[in-house]
Amino acid sequence: MRRFIYWLGIFSGLALLLIMGLMCSEVFCRYFLHKPILGTVEISSYLLVLFVFSGVSYTQSIDGHIKIDLFTSMLSNRSQNALRLFALIMALAVYGVIAWRTSRAFLLSWQMGEVRWGALPLPMYPVKFFVAFGSLCLCIQFIISIFDECRHNFSRRTEE
Numbered sequence: 001m002r003r004f005i006y007w008l009g010i011f012s013g014l015a016l017l018l019i020m021g022l023m024c025s026e027v028f029c030r031y032f033l034h035k036p037i038l039g040t041v042e043i044s045s046y047l048l049v050l051f052v053f054s055g056v057s058y059t060q061s062i063d064g065h066i067k068i069d070l071f072t073s074m075l076s077n078r079s080q081n082a083l084r085l086f087a088l089i090m091a092l093a094v095y096g097v098i099a100w101r102t103s104r105a106f107l108l109s110w111q112m113g114e115v116r117w118g119a120l121p122l123p124m125y126p127v128k129f130f131v132a133f134g135s136l137c138l139c140i141q142f143i144i145s146i147f148d149e150c151r152h153n154f155s156r157r158t159e160e
Contacts, residue, residue, distance in 0.1 A: 002061065005141055008134075009058025015051040019044050039120025049127045053134025057141040081153050088149060092142040099135035106132045 022037070022044055030036040059065055072080055106128040108114075114124040 001140060001144065005057050005061050005137060008054045008137060009061075012051050012055030012058060015047050015054065019047045019051065022047070039118070039122070042116065042118050042120045042122055046122065046127050050130050053130050054137075056134055057137040060138060060141045060145060081149070085146065085149050085153070088142055088146045092139055092146065095135050095139050095142065099132055099139055102128060102132035102135055 022040060026037050026040040072083060075083070106125055109123075109128045110125040115121050116124050
């Protein structure tokens with residue numbers, strides 16, 4: 001699973017490159033060729049969802065999310081570990097609900113053929129799928145992080 005989450009991080013980076021390429025192409029075509037690219041806003045917003053929700057589990061796997069340790073740094077190591085484990089469990093609970101609810105939203109969107117209207121009408125269900133799928137992958141990564149944290153704390157206690 002760790003390898004899959006790594007490849008999701010690569011996919012996230014590729015989505016970001018596509019967004020940048022699309023935006024640069026749009027600027028070039030609009031101002032130099034006087035012909036804007038149809039659906040740039042819609043496509044880039046879809047790619048932004050892919051970028052965020054495919055990269056969030058990878059960021060968790062490398063412990064890359066922002067942390068503020070102003071107060072926790074004053075705690076003992078044991079308290080810091082307990083607080084980190086509690087935060088992971090709470091995050092798993094919150095994102096479990098998000099994954100469940102967005103999965104239901106995806107299924108409903110798919111069944112009714114929901115479309116986002118704009119310059120380029122696009123179906124909504126692929127984006128909703130990636131929100132649900134990314135949230136589920138983040139939940140799996142939280143479970144991995146919880147086991148890693150427990151294993152790390154247990155091995156440290158046996159050394160003491």
